[in-house]
Amino acid sequence: MKPASDLLTPENHALVMIDLQGQMGFAIESISRNELRTNTAIVAGASKIFNVPTIITTAAEQGFSGLVFPEVEEYYPQVACGYIDRTTMNTWEDARACEAIKATGKKKIVFAGLWTSVCIVDAALSAAEDGFEVYFIADVCGDVSKEAHERAIQRMLIYGIRPMTAMQYLLELQRDWARLETYDAVTALIVKYGGGYGLGVHYAKNMLKH
Template identity: 40%
Template sequence: MAASSKLLTPDNCALLLIDQQAGLAFGVQSIDKQVLLNNSLALARTASAFGLPVVASTSATKVYSGPLLPALRAALPDQPVIDRRSMNVFEDETVLAAIEATGRKKLLFSGMLTEACIAFAVLSAQEAGYECFVVADACGGQSATGHEMALRRMQDGGATMTSWLQVVLELQRDWTRRATYDAARAIVEANGGGYGIGLAYARDMLPH
């Protein structure tokens, strides 16, 4: 049976990392900052494991926000990072060209702040004909209410809400896919909390 066109595959989507910077993380109140970093790092590792094109962009690096978070830089050491002035990546010609160059029409979004740089980009991408997936637990808002309202607005605009764990499991889907099995499992074990602990236990303690 052919895969549903509604599902993410390694061949049909790209990841946008938007303003994953310490200066913006300082203001995040919608999620514990360490949890946000864990989830964003898991998503970056997922992109690397499955060979997804990544477009990373920052803003105000020298004024306030700082560079791409070191953990993400370590996970994606060769990834170019595009600095910009506009809050909306779809209003920056360099970023827009990089998105178009991926050739993908399904876009995953992760970053800060949900109320601004994520929401503006997603609404613009939807209007431009892209299918948008907001990785909600890898986005941070200035407040829990602001984050939720931004998610609702994007969903009303046609975007799909998802989580980093759903993304990695959706891309893998079949644990007999050996090419990505080890990497996918390692991501879940390292970043997946109780589920990851369970996978590690099954590997170490139960007969295969």
């Protein structure tokens, strides 16, 4: 059986994490900051486990927005990866960032970051118009109000940009529990950041020894 071409695989997409920084996170009201940080860790961890080409971009890191979330730094430390710091709100209008994304050679792009109604919408619409298949991880996006977040999502949906969630992203990449080369890392990530689901996995692994 052939899976749908719309599904993500570790090989067919690039992940772009935008402005997951302290100052941008302070104003978030559409999702709890704890949940946002947890979901960020799931996505960053998933992309690392599956070796997904990942671009981290920031806005005015030194002058205003501050450092990235610790959950990004955990999997993509700046000293090893380097982040692309921008002045533009739209990542697609920053030459270095746009060139880095295109250099991955992937036609599917997954966006996650802050704020939904500005940096995510701008980049997503621009990438879609440039011929890319665009996805966004809705619960690793946030905004200053639920209204702002939801209207931004509504706007992207009109243009065929595909929503998903952090856990969906992780499980779509794993896809098959018989994929043993990533099984242990994926279940460890779920145990650490997967909330109640993670507790269940932890219980099963330790109590049922399976």
